[in-house]
Amino acid sequence: MTQGAGQGPEVECTAVLRDFRVPAYVNETGPYGHSTHPGDVVPADEEAYPEGYTPTEQDLPVISHGDELQAATDPAAQAVDGPGPLFVVGDVHGYLDELMSALQEKGLVDAAGNWCAGTARLWFLGDFTDRGPDGIGVIDLVMRLSAEAAAAGGYCKALMGNHELLLLGAKRFGDTPVNSGAGTATFQAAWLLNGGQKTDMDRLQDHHLQWMARLDAVEEVDGHLLVHSDTTAYLDYGDSIEAVNDTIRETLTRNDADEVWDLFRKLTKRFSFRDEGGAGHVRSLLDTYGGTRIVHGHSPIPYLLGEVGSEDDEDESGPVVEGPHVYADGLAIAMDGGVTMAGKLLVQQLPLDI
Numbered sequence: 636m637t638q639g640a641g642q643g644p645e646v647e648c649t650a651v652l653r654d655f656r657v658p659a660y661v662n663e664t665g666p667y668g669h670s671t672h673p674g675d676v677v678p679a680d681e682e683a684y685p686e687g688y689t690p691t692e693q694d695l696p697v698i699s700h701g702d703e704l705q706a707a708t709d710p711a712a713q714a715v716d717g718p719g720p721l722f723v724v725g726d727v728h729g730y731l732d733e734l735m736s737a738l739q740e741k742g743l744v745d746a747a748g749n750w751c752a753g754t755a756r757l758w759f760l761g762d763f764t765d766r767g768p769d770g771i772g773v774i775d776l777v778m779r780l781s782a783e784a785a786a787a788g789g790y791c792k793a794l795m796g797n798h799e800l801l802l803l804g805a806k807r808f809g810d811t812p813v814n815s816g817a818g819t820a821t822f823q824a825a826w827l828l829n830g831g832q833k834t835d836m837d838r839l840q841d842h843h844l845q846w847m848a849r850l851d852a853v854e855e856v857d858g859h860l861l862v863h864s865d866t867t868a869y870l871d872y873g874d875s876i877e878a879v880n881d882t883i884r885e886t887l888t889r890n891d892a893d894e895v896w897d898l899f900r901k902l903t904k905r906f907s908f909r910d911e912g913g914a915g916h917v918r919s920l921l922d923t924y925g926g927t928r929i930v931h932g933h934s935p936i937p938y939l940l941g942e943v944g945s946e947d948d949e950d951e952s953g954p955v956v957e958g959p960h961v962y963a964d965g966l967a968i969a970m971d972g973g974v975t976m977a978g979k980l981l982v983q984q985l986p987l988d989i
Contacts (some may be wrong), residue, residue, distance in 0.1 A: 718754065718756055719752070719753060719754030719755040719756055719788075719789050720752075720755050720756070720984055721755075721756045721758070721856060721857055721859075721984065721985045722741060722743065722755060722756065722757045722758070722982060722983065722984050722985070723757075723758045723759075723760060723859075723861065723930055723970055723982075723983055723985060724737075724738075724757065724758070724759045724760060724970070724980075724981070724982050724983075725760055725932045725959075725970030725971045725972055725974075725980065725981040725982075725983075726760065726761070726762040726796070726932045726933065726935075726970075726971040726974065726975075726980075727759070727762065727763050727767070727773050727974070727980060728762055728763070728764065728765055728766045728767045728770070728798070728830070728974060728975050729763070729764055729765060729766060729767025729768055729769050729770035729772075729773060729832065729835070730767040730768070730769075730773075730974045730975075730980055731767075731768070731769040731772040731773050731776065733974055733980040734773060734776070734980055735748055735776075736980075737980050737981070737982040738982060740982070741982045741984070743755060743757060743982070744780070748776065749783060750780050750783035750784045750787055750789075750791070752784070752787070752789060753787050753788060753789055754787065754788040754789040755784070755789045756784075756789055756790050756791075756792075756856070757780070757784065757789070757790070757791040757792070758792050758793070758794065758854070758856065758861055759777055759791075759792070759793040759794065760794050760796070760861065760862075760863050760930070760931065760932035760933075760970055761793065761794045761795055761796020761797070761798070761799060761850070761863035761932060761933075762796035762797070762798040762799070762863065762932060762933070762971075763777065763793075763796070763798070763799065764798055764799075764802055764832070764835050765798045765801065765802070765826070765829055765830040765831055765832065765835070766829075766830030766832075766975045767830075767832075767974070767975065768832070768834070769834075769835075770802075770832060770835040771834075771835050771838040771839060771843065774843055774846070774847075777791065777793055778846060781793075792854075793850055794850060794851060794852060794853075794854065794861060794862065794863050795847070795850040795851065795852045795863060795883065795902075796863040796864075796902075796932065796933070797863065797864060797899055797902040797903045797933065798829070799847045799850060800895065800898060800899040800902060801822065801825060801826050801829060801831070801899055802826065802831070802835070802836075802839070802847065803844060803847055803848060803887065803895070804822030804825075804826070804892070804895050804896065804899060805822045805823050805825075805826035805831060805836070806836070806839060806844060807822075807844075807890065807892075807895075808821070808822045808823075808892040808895070809821070809822065809823050810823045810824070811892050813892050813893050813896040814893045814896065814897075815896075820896070822892070822895075822896065822899075825899075830975075848884070848887045848888075849884065851880040852869065852872075852879055852880055852883050852902075853869055853876045853879045853880060853924060854876065855876060855924060855925045855926045857985065857986070858926050858927045858928065858986075859926055859927075859928055859929075859930050859968075859985055859986070860920060860921055860924055860925065860926030860928070860929045860930065861929075861930050861931075862920075862929065862930075862931050863902065863931060863932050863933050864902045864903070864904065864905060864931060864932075864933040864934075865905050865906060865907055865908050865909070865931045865933055865934050865967070865969070866901070866902065866904040866905060866907045866933075867907050867916050867919060867920060868901035868902060868904050869920065869924075870919065870920070870923060871901060874923055875923075875924065876924050876925070879924075883898065886898055905933055905934045906934060906939070908929070908931075908962065908963040908966075908967045909934075909939055909962065909963070913962070913963045913967070914963040914964040914966055914967075916963075917929050917963045917964075917966040917967050918966065921966070927966075928965070928966055928967070928968060928986075929966060929967050929968070930967075930968045930970060930985070931967065931968070931969060931970065931971075932969075932970045932971040933971055934969060934971060935954075935971045935972070935973035935975075935976060935978060936954075936956050936959075936960040936969050936971060936972055936973060936978070937954035937956065937973045937976060937978060938973070939960055939962070939969055940960065942954050942955075943973075943976065954973055954976060954977070954978050956972040956973055956978045956979040956981070957979075958972075958981065958983065959972075959981060959983050959987060961987065968983075968987055970983065
């Protein structure tokens, strides 16, 4: 499988596997941290784009072997009036050490990686796995923090990213062909092309799959519309936040490879807010789902700014990312700092002044 060096944000390629004889997990891995990202691969018949899960009492994250994680409730947390500060986290892509450092720097976890932020609220914007070394470790951390935060009177929640769909599809459907006008597309091939790690697939368990399949895709918090992808494709799935989340969850429940592939393809679209008319696209989402500003991951900030052409650029110093990127007439906040490109894993408190 070849790399899309120096190409646009969406690489023209076809995910084709011939005589690919492996089970639901694979016996090879994509290049460590060096796929065709930041343009996730879709088949060539797709156009090139120029341009939360909420844990409940009965649905706390399962950590291992069906055992529910129990966290002691902090009585003092029950006496605090009003919600705590709101934080968002951009794409992690398996970079667990960088995530722990960023969370500790913001005072959300202690040196041991335990929740220490009391009633603070934390949202992950999706894309926990692929490209980096420990995607399953990232998922385990988010699941654990959700229980610890809830016990302290705060919360830690997560949204569905396109790489959650990709990993779910690779595990469920493997090399089953899906509808594509450019050849035999499979989730297995797309996962490998987009940095799928064999170590993640080997460690993937049922409770991880169940957790990912229940993630919400859209949420509105304190006037911030939280999504993973900078695309208007969410509008295809409903005219309210509840409808979008229900439709996507039902799609995954039906377990139809073609339906899930179409969902993955749509949520892999990007740059809808970047170019001319971008602010109007943001307003279409805000008018439909609520909020006054959209917060997203998915598209690395260096790519939004045109600072890098691909991960194969010769400059090894990496892009300089100091913080979130506010654009589209101030209506959009990009949170993917490009950690897979030697950028920065961003954790940001909201609201963000401009």
